Amino acid sequence: MVMTIKIAILGARGVGKTAIVRQFLYNEFSETYVPTKKRRVYLPAAVLNEHVHNLQIMDFPSIPSFPVNTFQEWANACCRGVRSAHAYILVYDICCFDSFEYIKTIRQQIVETRLMGTTETPIIIVGNKRDLQRNRVIPRRNVSNLVKKNWKCGYIECSAKYNWHVLLLFSELLKSVGCGHCKHVHTTIRFQGALRRDRCSIM
Numbered sequence: 474m475v476m477t478i479k480i481a482i483l484g485a486r487g488v489g490k491t492a493i494v495r496q497f498l499y500n501e502f503s504e505t506y507v508p509t510k511k512r513r514v515y516l517p518a519a520v521l522n523e524h525v526h527n528l529q530i531m532d533f534p535s536i537p538s539f540p541v542n543t544f545q546e547w548a549n550a551c552c553r554g555v556r557s558a559h560a561y562i563l564v565y566d567i568c569c570f571d572s573f574e575y576i577k578t579i580r581q582q583i584v585e586t587r588l589m590g591t592t593e594t595p596i597i598i599v600g601n602k603r604d605l606q607r608n609r610v611i612p613r614r615n616v617s618n619l620v621k622k623n624w625k626c627g628y629i630e631c632s633a634k635y636n637w638h639v640l641l642l643f644s645e646l647l648k649s650v651g652c653g654h655c656k657h658v659h660t661t662i663r664f665q666g667a668l669r670r671d672r673c674s675i676m
């Protein structure tokens with residue numbers, strides 16, 4: 474049986490969470506900002522290293538805080554499923570300082586409330602809107618050092634607009650949840666002709 478990997482994508486308003494997901498899944502991008510009102514769930518299958526993985530990608534609206542327990546999680550419809558994710562993508566806008574402060578807080582809350590006593594859940598920090606890097610507010614090296622050395626998280630910059638590093642983001646994420654050498658083989662793999670190692674593609 475192929476396991477479903479639950480991925481939660483979190484971040485402040487307007488940082489590009491939906492744009493990243495839609496670029497990854499549908500190769501599309503819209504300049505129009507339509508605020509996410511409620512959690513949206515996508516159920517694609519992804520191929521990594523010639524293995525198929527069922528994904529459940531949860532695109533959340535900006536949540537006020539990470540729910541401290543299951544009760545709080547289910548009391549707010551927007552947060553449902555966030556605590557049981559197998560991996561987190563925390564997105565900030567490289568041109569917006571407040572959006573970095575937001576993920577800083579959310580990461581801390583995830584670490585404090587969710588991971589205590591359990592095996593660690595991978596978190597990848599994503600600096601989006603790389604195409605606007607002239608307006609960057611924090612030097613890349615500072616963020617990267619903090620994230621990798623202090624937080625022990627992965628760090629990737631991407632541009633959902635130009636589909637730059639979006640695939641890389643998801644393939645790194647799948648590898649971090651242990652899918653890089655997954656033994657499950659799905660029959661649909663036979664229809665995938667052009668797979669290469671360390672490549673992630675969507676079916």
Ligand SMILES: Nc1nc2c(ncn2[C@@H]2O[C@H](COP(=O)(O)OP(=O)(O)OP(=O)(O)O)[C@@H](O)[C@H]2O)c(=O)[nH]1
Nearest residue numbers: 486487488489490491492504506508509602633634
């Ligand atoms: N230049 C540029 N604009 C982007 C990029 N990604 C997203 N945007 C724009 O940023 C705005 C917000 O994008 P969304 O994907 O809706 O952001 P979100 O994080 O889902 O926002 P919420 O729904 O409020 O949670 C839109 O106008 C997008 O076109 C990017 O990589 N570069």
